[in-house]
Amino acid sequence: MISIAIIEDDEDIRESLKILIQTTEDFTCAGTFADAETGLEFLTANPADIVLMDIHLPGMDGIECVRQLKSVHPEMQFIMCTIFQDDNSVFNALKAGATGYLLKNDDPGKIIDAIHELHAGGSPITPQIARRVMESFKRPAVNDAIHLLTKRETEMLGLLAKGFRYKEIADKLCISTETVRKHINNIYQKLHVQSRIEAVNKIFGDRS
């Protein structure tokens, strides 16, 4: 039995979804809420398996609500519901922790499918959204600057990135720490940086 909660401000849609879920085998409705705050409060204490979450809500929006619930119950799954496919909102929702989404005017069968798909470990999203996710995930592939480095230097950089000391790198590669030092110096010159973390950021990309 999959427990499903609904957070949706439009009463008609909310009730339709509720009925749809209640009349579907294996699905049970864990509660319906008209705003993020109420839903957040209830679901924090009584987690559901899956939440159908409207993106546009009065007060706190659905994306923020996902973020907060996800931080408390990481295993809870979210499907975002929107009127139209606003790529950006959906994308942000995915970043916040949602796993899928559907359009409010999708037919009931599709909604049921999406929930099943999600519960089976899939991610109900359109190819367009998939592409955006993929593009942002396929991080800048590693900066072009890496081509400036030799094989050995690249290897060094990898170990540097992992936080090994010169001595440890030297032992690992069976060379002297002086050689390690030299290689790393060459790397810094090529990349125009003067510390380990700058080199790593330059090649593998910044975070934070």
Place this chain on the structure above:
Amino acid sequence: MISIAIIEDDEDIRESLKILIQTTEDFTCAGTFADAETGLEFLTANPADIVLMDIHLPGMDGIECVRQLKSVHPEMQFIMCTIFQDDNSVFNALKAGATGYLLKNDDPGKIIDAIHELHAGGSPITPQIARRVMESFKRPAVNDAIHLLTKRETEMLGLLAKGFRYKEIADKLCISTETVRKHINNIYQKLHVQSRIEAVNKIFGDRS
């Protein structure tokens, strides 16, 4: 007109795909190749719009081939072809730069659809693969360990991650470098690390 190249070692499949493409409106076949090396050489000089790439090939595999071609022609798109849905290979192919994939026993219509979808800016992948991509993209959102840190410490860590020296951080925040040193020491103790890069990796996640 969309030009499509095929790299596939099985002659029957290769020819079927070729015929499928040649007989479809708007599609033209830019060449067929039985191995990655030949395809790589030709396509480097004569880029196609889309490449249907087998994953398992004699010699260089399709994933490496994608990686190399993508580095030379970033705009070239790739659809991986596999016999069965080997999640891991597909996932690696996506990391290497492929945008979609299909199964060799998908029916012709589905193959045509996938190509159109790709060309239209979508990403033909199954929900299962989408989920994996999403999960790795939605990276641990910042390690839980960060909750151990105070506001000021988190701020420090952010600057540390960017590669600022203690002195620079001190100037930026108008405090003494001794204070900076102290904060950072506290961070290291809380995270059980003993260097800047380890702390950064612990919180923001490793790369490479």
Place this chain on the structure above:
DNA sequence: CCCACAATACCACTTTAGTGTGATTTTTCT
């Protein structure tokens, strides 16, 4: 064959980072 480059190694020296301890002030929470 020779040159350029990569990889190896050493030394001397400076700077930055990290450790240990202690103390004062400000905030925050109860």
Place this chain on the structure above:
DNA sequence: AGAAAAATCACACTAAAGTGGTATTGTGGG
């Protein structure tokens, strides 16, 4: 108001990292 946590500063010391120069060996490309 009072205790706890956070933020501030200082000093002494050690360990690592980074800089600059020099030299040898092997290897691949012209």
